[in-house]
Amino acid sequence: MSRWTSSAAGSVxxxxxxxxxRSHHADGLAARTPGSRFIRVEEAGSYEIVAEGRxxxxxxxxxxxxxxxxxxxxxxxxxxxGMSHSVWAPLVRVAVEAGVNLRVVYVEPDSYAFSKSPRExx
Numbered sequence: 001m002s003r004w005t006s007s008a009a010g011s012v013x014x015x016x017x018x019x020x021x022r023s024h025h026a027d028g029l030a031a032r033t034p035g036s037r038f039i040r041v042e043e044a045g046s047y048e049i050v051a052e053g054r055x056x057x058x059x060x061x062x063x064x065x066x067x068x069x070x071x072x073x074x075x076x077x078x079x080x081x082g083m084s085h086s087v088w089a090p091l092v093r094v095a096v097e098a099g100v101n102l103r104v105v106y107v108e109p110d111s112y113a114f115s116k117s118p119r120e121x122x
Contacts, residue, residue: 009035012073014051014091015105016041016082025107026079037073041087049087058087064094079105 013036015026030038044050047058056067068076068091076095080088095102 009033010073011036011075011077012071013038013077013079013105014041014071015039015079016043016087018082020082025081037071039071041083043084043087046086058090061090061094061097064090065098068095068098068100075101075103077103077105079107081105081107 013026013029013033015038017026017040026038026040030036039051041049041051044055049056049058051067054067057063078088078091078095080092083091092102092104
């Protein structure tokens with residue numbers, strides 16, 4: 001169930017898509033929220049993302065802060081559902097340090113596949 005409401009108008013929504021179906025929910029949100037700006041983030045290597053044709057280094061706090069501040073909007077929604085840890089973690093860290101009005105979104109899977117503990121194989 002989506003909790004995204006019209007109060008999101010005037011905000012920016014950063015998201016990524018992965019092979020998991022649940023990461024594609026942002027496409028539907030964009031269609032229902034014309035007053036918000038939706039920006040797809042794509043990984044471009046281990047320490048770099050591309051958004052709106054712009055390359056941003058994930059190891060540079062100053063570059064990340066400049067990128068986040070350039071997005072504008074009253075609220076930044078960071079949808080980490082389709083993002084790897086190496087992408088969302090630096091974005092969250094820099095946004096918090098820079099005082100960005102941040103909201104984090106995550107869509108849980110319907111079920112989790114549990115893996116064996118390393119000790120179970122002994």
